[in-house]
Amino acid sequence: MTSQTVPLVFSLREQIVDRLRNDVLCGRISEGENLTEIGLVQRFGVSRTPIREALQQLTHEGLLESRPNAGVKVAPVPPDSVRQLVVPIRRSIETFALRSYFSTLLAEDFRRWKTILEHMKSACRERDYIQIAESDIAFHRSIVSRAGFKEIESMWMSMLARVRSHFQASYRLNYNNLIDVYREHDRLVEVFKSGDLEASIKALEENIE
Numbered sequence: 001m002t003s004q005t006v007p008l009v010f011s012l013r014e015q016i017v018d019r020l021r022n023d024v025l026c027g028r029i030s031e032g033e034n035l036t037e038i039g040l041v042q043r044f045g046v047s048r049t050p051i052r053e054a055l056q057q058l059t060h061e062g063l064l065e066s067r068p069n070a071g072v073k074v075a076p077v078p079p080d081s082v083r084q085l086v087v088p089i090r091r092s093i094e095t096f097a098l099r100s101y102f103s104t105l106l107a108e109d110f111r112r113w114k115t116i117l118e119h120m121k122s123a124c125r126e127r128d129y130i131q132i133a134e135s136d137i138a139f140h141r142s143i144v145s146r147a148g149f150k151e152i153e154s155m156w157m158s159m160l161a162r163v164r165s166h167f168q169a170s171y172r173l174n175y176n177n178l179i180d181v182y183r184e185h186d187r188l189v190e191v192f193k194s195g196d197l198e199a200s201i202k203a204l205e206e207n208i209e
Contacts, residue, residue: 012050016040017057024063024074025160026133027168034073035064062161077165090159091208094140095201097147097156102197112142113189117182124178132181133167139185143204166209 020040023029040051055072058064065075078086116139123131137160144156175181184207191203 012044012046013053013057016044016046016050016054019044020054020058021061021063021157021161022134022137024058025137025164025167026130028130029074031074031077034071036071061158063164077168078162080165083163083165086159086162087208090156090163091205093152093156093159094143094208095204097144097149097152098200098204099197100147100149102192102200105192109146110189110193113139113192116142117186117189120185121179121182124182127178129168129171132171132178136167136181136185140208170209 020029020035029035035055037048037051037055040055041048044051055064055066059066059072062078063075064072066072116135120132120135120139123129123135141153141156144153147153171178171181188200188203188207191200194200
């Protein structure tokens with residue numbers, strides 16, 4: 001059994017971190033919104049310990065900010081100048097990951113991408129911006145996680161926190177027809193299927209803005 005087929009077991013903290021991270025990145029939880037331990041305990045049905053640990057991790061990633069006696073709230077969206085710095089780093093991480101396994105892509109990989117893109121297509125048709133963002137993030141995360149380097153995925157997550165304005169605003173600003181978001185990613189997978197590594201790297205770089 002390869003490392004790619006070993007089932008992953010996520011701790012409570014990791015599951016809560018993933019859910020809250022997605023909520024912030026996609027705009028389901030708004031900038032400046034307060035998050036309380038007791039509210040999250042009720043939402044997730046767990047004790048305070050994994051909630052507290054999750055909040056600490058997301059604060060470290062820059063998605064949340066904590067102030068003495070003021071609780072935890074969603075951090076402000078970083079300015080565009082930070083995004084201009086981070087996007088090239090994000091491109092480097094994703095293309096590095098893709099290169100590391102491109103020659104061993106499996107049918108399972110393309111099935112996974114197809115499933116994600118079907119969700120994206122439905123979200124585009126329904127003009128559900130939050131679900132579009134979640135599918136977009138899931139697609140690019142799958143590219144990084146497939147490489148199997150936990151440190152690289154952690155770096156990518158940190159970069160994503162600093163470009164979240166892309167997932168909250170770009171679909172409204174840059175697309176007259178939302179289905180084009182789906183088509184761009186679908187074409188990207190078609191390039192991957194061609195087996196041409198350099199064309200795939202170029203297409204992936206162009207997709208990351």
